[in-house]
Amino acid sequence: MTQSSHEIQAGQHAIQDGLDELDPLQRQMIDFFVDGVKVLGLPRSIGEIYGLLFVSSGPLSLDDLVHLLGISKGSASQGLRTLRSLGAVREAAVNGNGERRTYYEPAVELKRLVGGFIREQIRPHLDSGQSKIRLLAATAREIKDPDRRRFANERVERLDQWLCSGRRVLPILQKLLGQ
């Protein structure tokens, strides 16, 4: 009786892998998140996965996602990895008896989601931006012509200000969304 539980878990699918034994609400919600993650520059499959978890009242396994969404095991695995790294899903405590697969449920607190996104997607870019600015500054210093050099320095300085503003704002943003 290895696979008895996932039928009970969220109660929405049979064994066949047709991609659409989803009810209207589930589809709408998935669409919502597909669009949502696109805005954030994340792949559609991640929106589908998170969306389905978000409308489901119980946790789902990788297999559930594969069957219900009709996506490949590869996509599901990678998608879950990313969502885990963002802190957008967590492993659900396994209720079951001799249950070996892991079940996932969504993190639904905006604070946590925003925090994860900032940590994983924004900060790294700010950091790499910072180091690119250092290189730019070095290159600007090499310029012979004084006028051109002054102008270049001005612009590099401007970039630096932008990044600083960004850094300053992030924690505030996080705090404001965490109310």
Add this chain to the structure above:
Amino acid sequence: MTQSSHEIQAGQHAIQDGLDELDPLQRQMIDFFVDGVKVLGLPRSIGEIYGLLFVSSGPLSLDDLVHLLGISKGSASQGLRTLRSLGAVREAAVNGNGERRTYYEPAVELKRLVGGFIREQIRPHLDSGQSKIRLLAATAREIKDPDRRRFANERVERLDQWLCSGRRVLPILQKLLGQ
């Protein structure tokens, strides 16, 4: 003497359309912005255009961009359109005599850039999100089973809170970056 001026303008190119008579600083800066706009989900060409304008001490015409960056007239035109709509680029007052083409210079105040991005890219998504949530709410109301309906309403309500938080934060963000 229709094209005498653009040589003087920013002083960096001959008539030939080789894509790289760019100096190291220009290339580095363009790379910086190519990466930057990718994060924002905008196409590479837009990063190239804005980046080149940003390092140039004088305004540039569409033709200048085409020649210096080695991109098509189509890309340059579309890119400029987007940048204009974002308020990231403005037409420069034409100094010249009988000059017919328009020259562009970058907006370099973070406030303006962020403002344009919010107005053009974020707000529309928040709005369409809002209306999708209304549809979701309607669908949720249709659910027969009381428990499932209650859960669905909870989740839809949660989404609504997210969007509200987003709306609340945007103006604050804008103010903070506009210091």
Add this chain to the structure above:
DNA sequence: CAACTTGTTCAATTCAAAATGAACTTTTTG
């Protein structure tokens, strides 16, 4: 008005990112 110049539009093409699926590792269990 005919020959240019400047810029836009949009169907066709190109290309990078995402999805697939088969091979692989690890763990379980009879």
Add this chain to the structure above:
DNA sequence: CAAAAAGTTCATTTTGAATTGAACAAGTTG
């Protein structure tokens, strides 16, 4: 230990978005 289940990895394929380029305004000039 063999067979099966759960999940990961990664080379190939797919697909959607960006880019191209040719056709098309619109405006200018002799």
